[in-house]
Amino acid sequence: MRVFVTGASGWIGSAVVPELLAAGHQVLGLARSDTAAASVAALGAAVLRGGLDDLDSLRAGAEASDGIVHLAYHHDFSQMERAAQLDLHAIDAMGAVLQGTDRPLLIASGFAGFPAGRVATERDLPDPSGYARIASAQAVLALADRGVRSSVVRFAPTVHGAGDHGFVATLVGIARDKGVSAYIGDGANRWPAVHQLDAAALVRLAVDRAPAGSVLHAVAEQGVPTRDIAEAIGQGLDIPVVSVPADRASDHFGWIGRFFGADFPASNDLTRALLGWEPTRHGLLTDLKQGHYFAAG
Ligand SMILES: NC(=O)c1ccc[n+]([C@@H]2O[C@H](COP(=O)([O-])OP(=O)(O)OC[C@H]3O[C@@H](n4cnc5c(N)ncnc54)[C@H](OP(=O)(O)O)[C@@H]3O)[C@@H](O)[C@H]2O)c1
Numbered sequence: 001m002r003v004f005v006t007g008a009s010g011w012i013g014s015a016v017v018p019e020l021l022a023a024g025h026q027v028l029g030l031a032r033s034d035t036a037a038a039s040v041a042a043l044g045a046a047v048l049r050g051g052l053d054d055l056d057s058l059r060a061g062a063e064a065s066d067g068i069v070h071l072a073y074h075h076d077f078s079q080m081e082r083a084a085q086l087d088l089h090a091i092d093a094m095g096a097v098l099q100g101t102d103r104p105l106l107i108a109s110g111f112a113g114f115p116a117g118r119v120a121t122e123r124d125l126p127d128p129s130g131y132a133r134i135a136s137a138q139a140v141l142a143l144a145d146r147g148v149r150s151s152v153v154r155f156a157p158t159v160h161g162a163g164d165h166g167f168v169a170t171l172v173g174i175a176r177d178k179g180v181s182a183y184i185g186d187g188a189n190r191w192p193a194v195h196q197l198d199a200a201a202l203v204r205l206a207v208d209r210a211p212a213g214s215v216l217h218a219v220a221e222q223g224v225p226t227r228d229i230a231e232a233i234g235q236g237l238d239i240p241v242v243s244v245p246a247d248r249a250s251d252h253f254g255w256i257g258r259f260f261g262a263d264f265p266a267s268n269d270l271t272r273a274l275l276g277w278e279p280t281r282h283g284l285l286t287d288l289k290q291g292h293y294f295a296a297g
Helices: 013-022 034-042 055-063 080-098 134-146 167-178 196-209 226-237 246-260 269-275 284-289
Strands: 002-006 026-031 046-049 067-070 104-109 149-155 158-160 181-184 190-195 214-218 221-225 241-244
Touching (some): 026 055, 055 080, 067 080, 080 104, 134 149, 158 167, 158 196, 167 226, 181 226, 214 269, 221 226, 226 284
Parallel strands (some): 002 026, 002 067, 158 190
Antiparallel strands (some): 190 221
16 A cells, blocks of 8 residues: 555654554655654655645545555644644545545544543544534545545554653653652542554554544553653653642643643553454653653753
């Protein structure tokens, strides 16, 4: 299959592309800059220049492919509504090309906006009023009735591994700057986690055989207490570990405070049963002990 991958130059995309290639697929990767184009080409994929705000480039990628993995996202947490709109328009454009073809269209999603404090399952379909991006998942699932083999992969908030520049790397940077590694309240709230390579393996399986309208959880660990994450960061940086009260979380952590204070454990039972996916890589705390999160200054 020739798979059009948006976000091919990103953290998850840079593992998905080799995984697809190793399984015998060809990849056409979207790139919005020379730097991204060079990274995508270095992974062994063909490059399509374009961007999320260039719908013609997305349609061209969709037309030139047998399936789509949509991972690109405008990660600006000061413009969350705009980012969600950009995503929805991109999905509409690519979905329209695939209508009636039964080709796969997989998009990335997450757990923001889910009800806190209980284990989320693949059957949960929260309302986008809690978080605008959820509308993208709804739009993709609706394409299942229009002849698209659509699926939504909800990635754990920490897709971890060497080279991660996401949430956990951000927490490490904050701890380094503040000289303390903090958790919020009693730190009992939990974050699910998955290793980058296990996440990539799930995406590949989903491209190959997820039925239309599937919701999948790229979650290997159901919920790692955030206090344990803060302690591992404190140990890695050799700094004290402290609790920050919930009403000071934004002052201490900035934009990531609202996420780090959330409790959103998630199950992967239905995903494993549907696709036979078995995560095999090490967990988040073991990854934090390997040292790579603390190597950069
Ligand atoms: N990593 C996680 O822990 C996690 C958790 C939950 C959900 N997700 C979701 O999974 C997907 C992949 O995440 P990631 O961690 O791989 O993100 P990432 O490392 O930040 O990569 C984002 C990708 O999107 C591309 N991109 C951003 N804006 C674009 C635009 N306007 N036009 C074209 N391409 C654009 C980037 O291209 P450049 O290389 O040019 O910047 C990059 O390839 C995202 O949808 C993300 O929200 C990730």
